Amino acid sequence: MPLSRPLSSLPPLELVCPAGNLPSLKTAVDHGADSVYIGFRDDTNARHFPGLNFDAKTAAQGLQYAHAKGRRVFIALNTFPQPAGWERWQRAVDQAAELGVDAVIAADVSVLEYACGRYPNLPLHLSVQGSATNYEAIRFYHEHFGIRRVVLPRVLSLPQVKHVLENSPVGIEVFGFGGLCIMVEGRCLLSSYVTGESPNMCGVCSPAKAVRWEETPRGLESRLSGLLIDRYAPGEPAGYPTLCKGRFQVADQTYYAIEEPTSLNTLELLPELQAMGIAAIKIEGRQRSPAYVTQVTKVWRAAIDACRRNPTTYAPKPEWQRELGKVSEGHQTTLGAYHRTWQ
Amino acid sequence: MTKHQPKLALGPVLYYWPREKLLDFYERMSIAPVDIVYLGETVCSKRRAFNTEEWLALAERLTAAGKEVILSTMALLEAESELKTLRRLCENSRFTVEANDMGAVRLLSEKGDAFVLGTGINVYSGRTLRFLAGLGAKRWVMPVELSQTTLAAIQAERPDQVETEVFVYGRLPLAYSARCFTARHHNLPKDDCQYRCLDYPEGLTLSTREGQAFLAINGIQTQSAQTYNLLPELAELRELKVDVLRISPQTEGTEMVIEAFATCLRGERDPVEAARALNAGLPYGACDGYWQGQPGLRQVVDVV
Numbered sequence: 013m014p015l016s017r018p019l020s021s022l023p024p025l026e027l028v029c030p031a032g033n034l035p036s037l038k039t040a041v042d043h044g045a046d047s048v049y050i051g052f053r054d055d056t057n058a059r060h061f062p063g064l065n066f067d068a069k070t071a072a073q074g075l076q077y078a079h080a081k082g083r084r085v086f087i088a089l090n091t092f093p094q095p096a097g098w099e100r101w102q103r104a105v106d107q108a109a110e111l112g113v114d115a116v117i118a119a120d121v122s123v124l125e126y127a128c129g130r131y132p133n134l135p136l137h138l139s140v141q142g143s144a145t146n147y148e149a150i151r152f153y154h155e156h157f158g159i160r161r162v163v164l165p166r167v168l169s170l171p172q173v174k175h176v177l178e179n180s181p182v183g184i185e186v187f188g189f190g191g192l193c194i195m196v197e198g199r200c201l202l203s204s205y206v207t208g209e210s211p212n213m214c215g216v217c218s219p220a221k222a223v224r225w226e227e228t229p230r231g232l233e234s235r236l237s238g239l240l241i242d243r244y245a246p247g248e249p250a251g252y253p254t255l256c257k258g259r260f261q262v263a264d265q266t267y268y269a270i271e272e273p274t275s276l277n278t279l280e281l282l283p284e285l286q287a288m289g290i291a292a293i294k295i296e297g298r299q300r301s302p303a304y305v306t307q308v309t310k311v312w313r314a315a316i317d318a319c320r321r322n323p324t325t326y327a328p329k330p331e332w333q334r335e336l337g338k339v340s341e342g343h344q345t346t347l348g349a350y351h352r353t354w355q
Numbered sequence: 356m357t358k359h360q361p362k363l364a365l366g367p368v369l370y371y372w373p374r375e376k377l378l379d380f381y382e383r384m385s386i387a388p389v390d391i392v393y394l395g396e397t398v399c400s401k402r403r404a405f406n407t408e409e410w411l412a413l414a415e416r417l418t419a420a421g422k423e424v425i426l427s428t429m430a431l432l433e434a435e436s437e438l439k440t441l442r443r444l445c446e447n448s449r450f451t452v453e454a455n456d457m458g459a460v461r462l463l464s465e466k467g468d469a470f471v472l473g474t475g476i477n478v479y480s481g482r483t484l485r486f487l488a489g490l491g492a493k494r495w496v497m498p499v500e501l502s503q504t505t506l507a508a509i510q511a512e513r514p515d516q517v518e519t520e521v522f523v524y525g526r527l528p529l530a531y532s533a534r535c536f537t538a539r540h541h542n543l544p545k546d547d548c549q550y551r552c553l554d555y556p557e558g559l560t561l562s563t564r565e566g567q568a569f570l571a572i573n574g575i576q577t578q579s580a581q582t583y584n585l586l587p588e589l590a591e592l593r594e595l596k597v598d599v600l601r602i603s604p605q606t607e608g609t610e611m612v613i614e615a616f617a618t619c620l621r622g623e624r625d626p627v628e629a630a631r632a633l634n635a636g637l638p639y640g641a642c643d644g645y646w647q648g649q650p651g652l653r654q655v656v657d658v659v
Contacts, residue, residue, distance in 0.1 A: 095508035122482035148458030167533035
């Protein structure tokens, strides 16, 4: 795709990295993240995992660290409060505003309404959990809540992303790397169907407490709430039993009927993403280790800088791909929905 | 005091049925005891058994037969052509529209029409419902993963003029994807799917390697293999002042399901007994877990 605008007029592509704890946040900042996104230690965000996330004190430390180096911190409050838990979400918005975060990433109408009404100067981003796949939906959130950015679900092809961008009143953030949701985020109930807990209600998908591993004469088996997700032959690498990434039977075939255990990796699409004017690239993985955050941030910083310097000669370096491959699910990567044939 | 009497609704057909089958189905539905009929393609824009004109014509016929007709819109909108169809539907001034995406909510509220919030819109609280009611929502369909306890709390907060609808029977819509799983099953790219969904009038069953069926593939949509059946909960649904009960069309036996709900609503049949009869014919059993605040696939209430 040729450049649609001269390079000098293109805004720099912002690198948004995940952090599940303070060491991850610091390493992301140290290795070139422009922004870091975090969550509080409860079900107000979609990575509500044991031992993960920030309280008010660590969040304040993280903000101080990032701001001292001129970087930004976003906080994800991207689950859907039910009547019984509303106070937690309200408190989370209050806390985010008091902390002086650079943006709140939210999905639910009531959370957006509260944040926008109570803190008109608090920047809001529409979370991927908000399921906005088209510009009419983006306009809805912009008109009512003044969102300044939208994170697109991982379901659009590259031309579709471009079309949304050209008609969107706000900047577009896309996922560049990490765990791949194959379903439209915010509209997937598979996890609660099997385990009782879903991203929308509880901030978890295929929660660890529902997982059971078992060595059997038939092989190593992974189960989720008792349901067989996968079975591995001796020596076969085993992955986390995310519901949509198991091997199942459909008619007379046994295969990855929904999706292979694989990670999204769009390094090779960078010139196109840059040329179309994408505002930010998001790296998935708040649940991953500081080592993951370091590795992925380093590679993506180098790639974004190289692509900006010279998009026409840019090509992902083999060592970048190797490094990313090491931290990918099943050591495999895909272009996902950006590439039409994957669909 | 008369008992709170919910209306019966027939949800949109979620599968790809050939034109003749759809025509025949709605011919029969026009005389079935349902008050409300939701019409339209909500899953995949490549399914073209009817074009928009033909859906509208069918809507007229069902209206003439005494039904309240609502036009349902797509849950996953990606292409401009899909937005174009959405605009056509939202611009019609004859029928109420069910929004299944916030893009539809925007178009309908801008136009000033009252609309229905479908299962594709995430209303998890009375606060969210109040906001959307302010934009013109006159009815909402509860997200299927919510429990009766949560519904009770939302009902306590709901604005007076808003009706509550609950999906009470059928295979649950659980997820939407960019990928077509039916095409994938046949090793076909989505852009050349050869309309394989036509071969599966109620989806393709997905089982674990132990043969436990739990999902059904329906193109880009994933459904439950088990059939959600809240007929035994009729008293609770009434108690919670639910206004509309939605039955999701299946390829066989939809009339029987409607008849069972209708006779139970009239008090002529025991809901547990009627549910037992319906459940006996289900290939992968019934479930009610979501309603009971448990994993959706469970059947908690004993109807055997």
